[in-house]
Amino acid sequence: MSDLPIAEHGLIGDLRSAALVGTDGTIDWFCPRRFDAPSVFAALLDGGGGHWTMAPTCEVAARSQFYFPDSAVLVTRFLTEHGIVEVQDFMPVLRRDDPDHHQRLVRRVVGVRGTVGMRTEIAPRPDYARSDAIAKAVPGGVWFSGDDLALGLGATVGIDVSGDVTAGFVLDEGASEIFVLDVADAGAEPPVDLRPTEVDALFDATVVFWRGWLATSSYTGRWREVVHRSAITLKLLTHEPSGAVVAAPTMGLPEQLGGERNWDYRYVWLRDAAFSLYALLRLGFTAEAEAFVGWLTDRFAVPRDGESGPLRVMYTIDGEPPPDEGPLAHLAGYRDSAPVLVGNGAGDQLQLDVYGEIIDSVYLFDKYGSGISHGDWENLCVVIDWLREHWDQPDEGIWETRGGRGDHVYSRLMCWVALERMIRMARRRGLPGDLTGWTTTRDEIYRQIMDKGWDAERGAFVQRYGSTTLDASLLLMPMVKFVAPTEPRFLSTLDAIRNELVVDTLVFRYDAADGLDGDEGTFSMCSFWYVEALTRAGRLDDARVALEKMFTYANHLGLYAEEIGLTGDQLGNFPQAFTHLSLVSAAINLDRALR
Template sequence: MRTSLDLGLIGNGAVGALIDRQGEIVWCCLPRFDGDPMFCSLLKEHTNHDGFGYCGIELVEQIATEQQYLPNTAVLVTKLSDAHGAEVEVTDFAPRFRQFGRMFTPVMLVRRIRRLRGSPRIRLAVRPASDYGRERCPVTYGSHHVRYLSPGWVLRLTTDASITMLLEERPFFLEEEITLIFGADETIPTAIGDLARRFQDETVHYWHDWVRDLGIPFEWQDEVIRAAITLKLNTCDDTGAIIAAMTTSIPEAAHTVRNWDYRFCWLRDSYFVVNALNRLGATKSMERYLGYLTNISAGAPGGRLQPVYAINGAARLEERIVDTLSGYRGMGPVRVGNQAFEQVQHDVYGAAILAVTHVFFDRRLLRCGDRTLFHRLESLGETAVQVFDQPDAGLWELRGTARVHTFSSVMCWAACDRLALIAAKLGLGDRQGYWRDHADSIYTEIYRRGWNEEKQSFVASFDGDSLDASLLLLHDVGFLSADDPCFQSTVAAIERELKRGDYVYRYVEADDFGEPENAFIVCTFWYIHALAALGRHDEARALFENLLARRNHLGLLAEHIDPVTGEQWGNFVQTYSMVGLISSAIRLSKRWDAAF
């Protein structure tokens, strides 16, 4: 059973996998991010010699392990040492490089297992599961391959290791190097070791080139590069969608039922993700993601958006509980799908339009926004005007209550504000005036009902008195200037009520599942952004350094953090958290031209 989120992520835009410190593949969904987890021991208990749903490498008499990424890549290296001084190196990656004039991103994982010194004795255990851990995959095999059969996918392992030793899981001495290539049910008509070495060289070269083109801050370069690569790994190349996380049902805190499936694309994330990609100069990824968002926005029936969509843009994500997986550390339930797709969240109109606004103003993009796209976005703006003062589930997707959330209303204002700016850019004076009038009207109403005079703060809902961390974004989205006393006093109120030590909670009042126990990591990043806007740079830098220290051993972040122990919880690796890291580093870093 997994005891922590000390995991590494590998992938290539078509497939992703999580690997623990021992070199075990503990999570991998096939044939895409939201598919059946054929390797699922992250959520399924097993020991070394029973169970299924995992891919392990056991070094006999192992005493130590080290793990790191090759610099500026998504290639993960795990070193295992035994009691006799022998060492084994396991290199894991998913091929990604340009070939034949296009990007080569097969549904494939490559494992190279190499003897470094001594006489290591290892055992291979490859036991994929099907139907969310319900049963072990039936096996067929040939002279150099094993086929693992599931109803929706046939996983083929091609290897130059002994098939007998692999199938019978017998220990054997590793002479020099063996290779395991997991992929589609297709023959590999070349030497396995040679192919793996070439794929690794090409993949390393790709990542080095990709990183070389990034715009990064002067400080915290390694941290930002790792976050940027991780954001890229959470991107589906085929559709442009960026998922919230690779996993489902990692609980937000121990022994709660706050377990959700995050292998989908949330519109609430879009504004922050696009901004981060823009600041990094990752224009190709940004353009693909904007294409995904534009297709969803333009196709929204009646101008109505839902909070979350599948990787392919599908709308229905029916949620169910599976009883075949016990959950992270046995803390179920395990959910597949997410019923949030049925929720009413009015902030999505602002999030979508704020993100798509880049299409009209960023001259680096190949396809710029035009009047046709603008008029399609106007239907979303009309919906924002209709719903800005109506109850919704809010940014935090409350399942049992509905209120008029101030942040949702602010995002509806942002939708109208940006439509006015786009109209001006396109020379549509009448539409500019129309949307500016709506933005001003919504702005006035938010001030009237969202401001609490007694607290001297904007509050979470109209005519309410509680706070939530989304109010830290009032400056970010342009609703308040940094020198506005209302923004300063709102930040002060959040410090008083939501800050616990070095972390900011999204809210502290009880919700459908009780009071939140852990801090939502991105909220502390938002607080850091607010401090930077207020000129409190020393405080912001100290909090940022603390969050960096809470990353796992490979520099990755989950969704939540225990403010007492610093342990990470929630789905992993969390796009929101990595985007927060990128944005904070860029805001706080010394400028390149002032660094020397």
């Protein structure tokens, strides 16, 4: 198993899938073809899970990583007593919506100074390490075959296929060696014919693609480098062929070391994707927003039957239900955090808030993008009619707790948002709808929240009706325009959250039992919500300090997992889209306020 902390990794990808590369030069997570496919490299979860190492044979004095400027090309540097070597890792992306795209992992190893011996080992373990890959030497490299997958390894050095595939080589200053792993379907013969000049062209074209994409960003504020790194990360979590945005590229990484909160995040949470759409629109990436809305409206067009409503909480990138949740018992888990779970059992939960988040995102797209069609509007009306009949019932809530349903204030809040945004769209564009009925229900929800969601003794809005538990999701109240940011009840809630859920600038989701064993870290997206709440409340000095402190909790590349532990460790699946889009929103709004 990889000994590296979660934070000691960088992300590369090709808008179909992604890989994690450690600061030790190891690719220890990669699912070929698509984000939610079975892994071939999973050493991050188990020592026998498969890996691709690349490291000096001598002792390493220091290691570092950085991204080639304004790109998703990752560079890992090794400083040794014999010299300096860097490994340039990337997955080629040559153009938008490339019909000829095929998936490759490219590793270019460059001698920067002195003479350094290097060794690489490639050990694919298909199907989450439940099967082996058979290696066969061919001219110029190796073919790996197994189950429904074929891999072709091309290299500019000699390869040894006795046991796991290995190679040793020496790099002089200015010299380079190249390795390319091509992904193909079972039975195919992936290419291994490798020409260095072609790889140089792939590198250049990939850098040009990322820089060209980033050049369309409209953000010019104080934190440009941080915001743009988050934008690239969000783009890396986008499945370009479908337009879907996954919550994270990994599975099984623990929210608590040794605990049971080891979820599979390689799916599309409607909530997360809706907020991603907001961030992309705010940055000017309208093409990505339009692609996701296209994916989303396809879900509206095929409503499902069931008590959790016409929309699911989450989908695969194809728009299907996620697989049933179950353990991969043969995997030890990251630092013995078992079970490693594949699939996700929250897919059939009733989480009423998703309707508000989705309709809000469609409202924003209709306002700032190209607008929604007649058919999409008709489908939205079906969804809102269902919500009018079902909003006033217990649900599992935004945090997907496994402790039973409750009357969650945040869920009611987002039901209010759903109706309020439908009314706005109808009035702005003259679209047909039951404005009288929608307005009546919207106002009923508002009054219920103000009556039952407010605890006068606590001086705060609370997580559930009848409880005294605080919940960081209620920081979003002024952001969705339910209350003014200077509303006395909200300011009192903000103070209560600051006193009880905030440590420095790190924010816990809530402080209550949730049906699971163990504790969890602070949630980074909640910390960025806190920054934005401070901003909207006019506490700009506090907001700016809080934001700058949050930047210090990123890893060396500016990436965030879902949570931050007591010692500052990144916890949970990595990197997490929701955290990065919350960063973007907080930075943009604070920038605007500081002007």
